[in-house]
Amino acid sequence: MNLSIQNAGKQYRGNFWGLREFTLELGPGVLGLLGPNGAGKSTLMRILATITKPTEGTITWNGDSITRKPNAIRDVLGYLPQDFGVYANLNAREFLEYMASIKGLKTSAARQRIDELLLLVNLSEAAKRPLGGYSGGMKQRVGIAQALLNDPQILIVDEPTVGLDPEERVRFRNLIADLSGERIVILSTHIVSDVEATATAIAIMDKGHLIIHALPEEILKAVEGKVWRWVIPSSELPAVRAQHRVSATVRRSEGVHVRIVGDAAPHGEAEAVQATLEDAYLWYVQN
16 A cells, blocks of 8 residues: 655646645555645645646556546545535435445445444434534534545545534544554644644645655654743743744743744743644744
C-alpha cells in the first residue's frame, strides 16, 4: 500500500501556484497535514481525490498513475471535502443510500454498512430526520459516514472538525485513531490539537510547499530549548506580540503568561519550557 507524490505542482490563473515541487511518500497510518489558510492543503486533497489534475509531477497509487488511471484510486478512496454539502430534503439514511449507489455498493451490503456507520457517528436516533434540520456538526458527521461507505483504503478528510462541538471533536479523533490500521488516512487541518491527538506522522505545508514530513517526536525535537514562558503585565502584550513569535497566552492574577518561540530568551525573567506541537508548528511556518 503506497501513495507516492513526486514533484507535484498545480498552477492557476495569473501564474499562481497553489502547489509546487511537492514530494511525499505515504504508507498505512494517519498523516496530519498542517498549514495555515492558503498553504495548499485543499489543492493537494483535490488532486489526490482526482477532482483536479496536477500541472506537473506524478502521483501514483501502488504504482499506477492516478492521472492516467483515476479509477485505481477512486475505487478505494473515501473523501470528505471541506465544503461538503447535503440534500436538505433527504434524511441521513436516504442520503447514505444514494451515496452508496453512486459508489456501486450492492443494496443489501449498503444497508448493513449504513446501519454500522450511523451507529459509529452517533446518528442512529436522528437517521430519519431531514438533513435540512441538522446542525452543522451533525451534517459533518453524515459527511464522515459517507466517506467511510466503501471501507476505503485511503481516507482523505479536509478540515473535518469545523463546526463540531468539543464532545464531537473528541469522538471524531477517537474514530480516526480507530480507523488508521491498514489504511492511509490524511487529516488536513489548521487545528494543531486534532493532529496532536491522532497523527502517526505530520507534514507541515506553507505557500504550496512541503516544509517538513516527520514523526511528531522528531518535529518536537527541532524546537527543544526554543520555547519560553514569560509573565508580563497585560499592557505590554501588544508590544511583545509585535517583537516575538507568541504561540499562546494565558491571563492570570499576576499577569499574562506568554509562550514565546525563539532561539534566545526574550527577557532575563523568561524561563525555558517544554515545547508543544503548537509551538513547533509556529516555528516551522514562521521561520
